[in-house]
Amino acid sequence: MALVAAAFAFVVVRSGPRDDDSPAIISRGYRIRLGWLLFLCVVGVLVSVWSLIPFPLQLVGAPRAIDVVGRQWSWDIASRTAQVGESVRFRVTSADVNHGFGLYGPDDLIVAQTQAMPGYVNELDVTFEQPGRYRVLCLEYCGLAHHAMTAEITVTEEGP
Ligand SMILES: [Cu+2]
Incomplete structure (x- = not known):
């Protein structure tokens, strides 16, 4: 901290009046800053849109709802078929105690999971x-x- 404070004090003591503060230079600096700001805004919007494309929220239309009820010891699943590329919304609940709804893909890797809880519907x-x-x-x-x-x-x- 002492080193940082010493460096800060050195810069403050050594700094003098600036010789580049003519109105033309200041005006040019503001133009550069405004251009940089606009550039960053455009980049920010483009990066946001690009990164939100795979966002799981459905912005257009609603996914097909599939009701799921877990109970000791089976799953009631309203539909057990789907198509590649199809978006579905599992509406998961339990008829008795807490269960965990874990969905595993053909490669046996977990795809998604949620709790199945009595009195609640988890989407x-x-x-x-x-x-x-x-x-x-x-x-x-x-x-x-x-x-x-x-x-x-x-x-x-x-x-x-
Ligand atoms: Cu269970």
Whole structure:
């Protein structure tokens, strides 16, 4: 801190009146600053739009809703089929105790998950990106047959 304070004091003591403060130079400086500001604004808007394109919120239309009810020890899933590229909104709840709705892709990597809670509906937006068999596994220990609480969703290529 002492070193920083000494450097700061040195700069303050050594600084004198500026010799580049003529009105023409000041005016040119403001023009450069305004141009830089406008440039940064344009870049900021473009980067924001570009980075929000994959944002999961659906800006146009609503995804297809699929109701899901977890119970000891099975899943009631209103529809077990979807198409590649389709966006669905799982509306997940529980009929008894807490469960975990975990959706695994054909490569067995987790795609999305949410809690299945009695008295609550949790919405989970998913866009299926590859065809195949997706598995639903319970991710919350919920009793003796927790391990058997699985289901399957089949995702097919887009039709013509
Ligand atoms: Cu469970």
